[in-house]
Amino acid sequence: MTEIEKKLVIDHLYLVKNLVLYHSGYQKGTVGLEYEDLYQTGCIALCRAATSYHAGRGASFETYATRVIRNKLRDHRRHFSYIQSRLCYLDAPVSHTDEDGTYLELLPGFGEPASYSETDLLDILGRAKDSYTGITRKGIEAIELKCRGYSNTEIANIYKVKSNHIAAWISRARNRLKTDERLADLLCS
Known part of the structure; x- marks a missing residue:
């Protein structure tokens, strides 16, 4: 990452926190959907947004980064929801009753x-x-x-x-x- 991209990431870390807490489906106690997991995923998405952002396309970095982070968090949540739906825990009921x-x-x-x-x-x-x-x-x-x-x-x-x-x-x-x-x-x- 260049110095400009690093500065964009540092200046916009608040976006990750806000999106994780209010828009990501954060679930305490659910593997893959806890705050730390989602925050890490959001930070990776923010870095990706910083490296792929082009100011000449009309959107502000904040708008662009919000979209990239939200999409990545949505994909992450869907992936872990799918994994959770496939697991069978030994303490789970054998049938629906x-x-x-x-x-x-x-x-x-x-x-x-x-x-x-x-x-x-x-x-x-x-x-x-x-x-x-x-x-x-x-x-x-x-x-x-x-x-x-x-x-x-x-x-x-x-x-x-x-x-x-x-x-x-x-x-x-x-x-x-x-x-x-x-x-x-x-x-x-």
Whole structure:
């Protein structure tokens, strides 16, 4: 960056703060959408605006930079919203109703959530899957895919079935896993 571009950035940092706080969809506690993340993204956009600004095109730098920063923040928010929509947390409900419980509750004897990593739980599910066939096995595979971020529709496309089949498979697997003493032994080992 040239000295003029650096001065433009320093003089207009207030734009980033204002846009992050009032126009960016800032969400405390949401990965990628916290203030620091959005502020950093806005500063990068401000630098990009400073290096690509041409005064002869009629717009003031403030107007141009505001547009560039706002667009970058909007893209960033959409990207992280998409990522969040694809994640399946182990403490998330298995179905849209709370009646089925969470994915953690699929594991009998599961005590302290911090005692198992997601990798460990997927490994335990993988070993438990070897004990089953048919719909229960497909249900466990569907649970593994959900934990990796797949939606019921995407899983249904993989198996070439309707998406309501996936919910039924998961329900059957969940009921079997709750009563499986071998799975409890895997969790204790």
